[in-house]
Amino acid sequence: MILFWILSVVLVASAVFTVSQKSPVYSVVGLLINFLALAAFYFTLDAEFLAVIQIVIYSGAILMLFVFVIALLSSGIGPFREGPNRMPRAFVPAVAVVALFLGLVVYGIARGPLVPTPHQPTSTIGAAGNANVFGSIADFGVALFTTYLLPFEVTAFILMVAVIGVVLIAGDAVPQPTLGHHAAPKRKRRRESIVKSR
Amino acid sequence: MLPAFGFALEAPWWVEVVVKSLVLLFIVVTTFAYSMLAERKILGWMQLRPGPNRVGPWGLLQPAADAAKMLLKEDLTPQTADTFIYRLAPFISLIAAMGVYAVIPFSESGNGLWSIGDVNAGILFVFALTSIGVYGISLAGWSSGSKYPLLGSVRSTAQMISYELAMTMSVVGVLILAGTTSLAGIVHAQNRLWFVIPQLGGFAIYLITAVAETNRTPFDLVEAETELVGGFHTEYSGLRFGLFFIAEYLNMITVSCIATLLFLGGWNAPFGLTVIPGIVWFVLKAGLFIFAYIWLRATLPRLRYDRLMAFGWKILLPAATLNLMLTAAVVAVTG
Numbered sequence: 238m239i240l241f242w243i244l245s246v247v248l249v250a251s252a253v254f255t256v257s258q259k260s261p262v263y264s265v266v267g268l269l270i271n272f273l274a275l276a277a278f279y280f281t282l283d284a285e286f287l288a289v290i291q292i293v294i295y296s297g298a299i300l301m302l303f304v305f306v307i308a309l310l311s312s313g314i315g316p317f318r319e320g321p322n323r324m325p326r327a328f329v330p331a332v333a334v335v336a337l338f339l340g341l342v343v344y345g346i347a348r349g350p351l352v353p354t355p356h357q358p359t360s361t362i363g364a365a366g367n368a369n370v371f372g373s374i375a376d377f378g379v380a381l382f383t384t385y386l387l388p389f390e391v392t393a394f395i396l397m398v399a400v401i402g403v404v405l406i407a408g409d410a411v412p413q414p415t416l417g418h419h420a421a422p423k424r425k426r427r428r429e430s431i432v433k434s435r
Numbered sequence: 436m437l438p439a440f441g442f443a444l445e446a447p448w449w450v451e452v453v454v455k456s457l458v459l460l461f462i463v464v465t466t467f468a469y470s471m472l473a474e475r476k477i478l479g480w481m482q483l484r485p486g487p488n489r490v491g492p493w494g495l496l497q498p499a500a501d502a503a504k505m506l507l508k509e510d511l512t513p514q515t516a517d518t519f520i521y522r523l524a525p526f527i528s529l530i531a532a533m534g535v536y537a538v539i540p541f542s543e544s545g546n547g548l549w550s551i552g553d554v555n556a557g558i559l560f561v562f563a564l565t566s567i568g569v570y571g572i573s574l575a576g577w578s579s580g581s582k583y584p585l586l587g588s589v590r591s592t593a594q595m596i597s598y599e600l601a602m603t604m605s606v607v608g609v610l611i612l613a614g615t616t617s618l619a620g621i622v623h624a625q626n627r628l629w630f631v632i633p634q635l636g637g638f639a640i641y642l643i644t645a646v647a648e649t650n651r652t653p654f655d656l657v658e659a660e661t662e663l664v665g666g667f668h669t670e671y672s673g674l675r676f677g678l679f680f681i682a683e684y685l686n687m688i689t690v691s692c693i694a695t696l697l698f699l700g701g702w703n704a705p706f707g708l709t710v711i712p713g714i715v716w717f718v719l720k721a722g723l724f725i726f727a728y729i730w731l732r733a734t735l736p737r738l739r740y741d742r743l744m745a746f747g748w749k750i751l752l753p754a755a756t757l758n759l760m761l762t763a764a765v766v767a768v769t770g
Contacts, residue, residue: 262520262577269570276563289559297566298596304570305592308577308585374556374616 240281248274261307265300272296286374455551456537463536467684468498474729481733508673515580516670524578525671525678528571532685534564539692540619542702542713548619549714557618558610561693562603565648569595571682576667587666590656590740597747598647598654604755605640608762609697622701629700636758638698640751642727645690647747650683651728653735656743691724692717 248271255267272295279288381389472487472494479486487494512521538557540550554560569592576588610616612633613624624630631638647654658666668679695701699720702713738746 260517262517262574266520266523266574269567273567285554285556286559289556289563292563293559293566297563297569297599301566301569301573301592301596304573304577305589308573308589308592 244274244278244281248278262304265303265307268303269296269300272300286377452551459536459551460533463533463685463688464681466688467681468502470688470725471501471684472497473725474732477726477729478733481730502677505674505677510673510675511670513580513670517578517580520574520578521670522675524571524575525675525682526571527574528568528682529678529685531564531568531571532682532689535561535685535689538618539689539696540622540701541692541717543619543622544713550619553617553619555615555617555620558606558616558621558693558697561618561689562599565686566599568682568686571679572667575671575679579667579670581670583664583669584667587658587663587669590663591650591667594650594654594656594743594747595648597744598644598751601640601747601751601755602644602648604752604759605637605644606697607759608634608637611759611762611766618696618701622696622703625700625703629698629703629705631698634698634758634762636754637762638694640755640758641694641698642724644747644751645694646728646731647743649686649690649728651687652732653738654743655737656740687725687728688721691721691728694724695720 251267251270251274255264255271258264258267272291276288276291276296279285279291475497476486476494487497490496490500512518537551538554538560540548540553542549572595573588573592576584576586576591579585609621609630612630613621615621615624621630646652650656650658658668663669668676671679695717701720702717704711704713704716
């Protein structure tokens, strides 16, 4: 329980830090701490696999791309120059939205039992590698490829569409240093064939 | 579980963890110091020169001299640097590099594994920490506020993300064969046959990607002296540079340990030579990999950057995917 409160404070503080920083790189550091705290939360909930995947995918891949883009955009000139201060105008709507959702949360808690029943595991906890264990990789995989097969495939398809879209949009702008003399015309033909086939 | 105690410790769990961590920290840092010396010596011999031989007998005290030099050097911060992140970055690198050792099991004896924590998602935990370690490099390059570090860090980020993909894919084959993600479980699954034999392709891909992940020659584009001065750590000096240096060597030792655990059966003795304790086998096997990496550095020239990326995406990743699919198919058919 103490761990829960410490993690909560870290989580909320890092989230506030993320949105309140003027330099985007500081925001990224805040977000990194946020993701790590979230992963630690998953660990306390015995969801070892989810925790690790949270770090690998969100911190390791997605946030890394943020850093990449920010580093390139603000290259050579140090941090971004500061934009206009939008905090005053955003303050009132922000407080209203926060109040609304806080109200909803309080309403939800007030309607439910005052003391939440402690987490009762139905199976043995902790051996994430084995089947029939909460949060195990085996069960996760089985669920993903049987019960949730359609959503899984649809998600994969949407991501694929995004990848092809990026290649199509950025394809011509990127120089191809490796392919030698015949590279450019070949590439163009390929792109045209993709466009035509649409 | 340190065997020297010989009895079960009647202390709270965190005391045990702290003691183990301190002991391991000492061992790991000493290993770092002497693998660095070994690298300089072996490089020297391979290039027909003596290597460091002035401090102590055979240069054995060289690491201590280096450490003293690092500590006493002035710690410079460029004016253009973003001070906070500039100071933070080396610590991210080092903590991520050291954190991995929390889950690596070094051997096993009657009263358990020789590791700080036996995490069930062990190998995934290692990958997670590796991906955090990249931040140290990219933030260092950005916060230095000068162009060579930035170029170096952008390169390294692109390189590490690209090779991390192929590396993870090459390891999944082992996970399928072992049926677990626990590092100890993977070693136990190799009691009869080391995975290097059924997973020869995965092993080769892992070795290559591991060199790229640790930014060593021939994939050390990150700190290519001839074009990028010192890469991401150009502006760092003194102890902060030392931290990056330690992190880099620790990463090399880490990938060697992981390769040992995944492909060479960890502490399992070959040819039934169980007289020799497991930890000796583990050190020997990991040392073999470290030697191989030093050997590579002495032998191979640096790759061109675009070739490096093309190699990673067009050869290693498809090869790793093929290996993964073949392994999955074989496991699905046979059992």
